[in-house]
Amino acid sequence: xxxxxxxxxxxxxxxxxxxxxxxxxxxxxxxxxxxxxxxxxxxxxxxxxxxxxxxxxxxxxxxxxxxxxxxxxxxxxxxxxxxxxxxxxxxxxxxxxxxxxxxxxxxxxxxxxxxxxxxxxxxxxxxxxxxxxxxxxxx
Numbered sequence: 001x002x003x004x005x006x007x008x009x010x011x012x013x014x015x016x017x018x019x020x021x022x023x024x025x026x027x028x029x030x031x032x033x034x035x036x037x038x039x040x041x042x043x044x045x046x047x048x049x050x051x052x053x054x055x056x057x058x059x060x061x062x063x064x065x066x067x068x069x070x071x072x073x074x075x076x077x078x079x080x081x082x083x084x085x086x087x088x089x090x091x092x093x094x095x096x097x098x099x100x101x102x103x104x105x106x107x108x109x110x111x112x113x114x115x116x117x118x119x120x121x122x123x124x125x126x127x128x129x130x131x132x133x134x135x136x137x138x139x
Contacts, residue, residue: 001123006133012038013045015135020049025072025100028116030108033124038133039106042122046104047074058106063091073101079110088114 006012019029029046031039044056050070059065059078067074075096082088088111096103097116108115123136 002137002139004135004137005127006038006135007127007129008131009041012042012133013048016042016045017049020046023050023072023102025102026097028097028103028105028119030112030115030119030121031104031106031124032109032121034126037124037126039124042124043076043104043106046102047076050074050102064093064096073099075099075101075103077103077105079105079107082110087111 004015006015023046031042033039040056040058047056047067047070050072052067052070052074054067054069056067056076057065059076060080063077063081065076067076077093077096079088082091088094093105093111094114105111105115108119108121121138125134125136126132127134
């Protein structure tokens with residue numbers, strides 16, 4: 001696992017945009033971390049790196065938000081309200097994996113059983129300093 005330390009939101013922006021530059025159609029990114037660790041913020045910067053112009057908002061109540069203005073479509077999920085992986089099947093999460101876009105799934109640990117084996121996971125933790133975040137990445 002590779003560890004990155006984000007000391008500021010500027011670091012998060014740089015990380016997200018750089019990550020976006022290497023993404024290809026079909027990539028799935030799972031974000032795992034406590035409330036407030038910056039899952040939606042990171043998603044915003046990945047979207048920016050993809051050239052997406054729409055405002056990125058948390059899909060907490062809609063489960064998925066779709067964005068099409070970038071170089072690849074972005075499907076942004078929030079699995080927090082899904083009670084089990086079976087719920088992910090019901091809302092069609094797996095169908096999005098084959099739609100030639102990028103899937104970013106907040107609270108990916110809630111539906112780990114349905115994630116593709118090659119999903120890129122980012123475990124997000126609070127750092128020791130104010131505003132600091134630690135990203136532990138499987139890629």
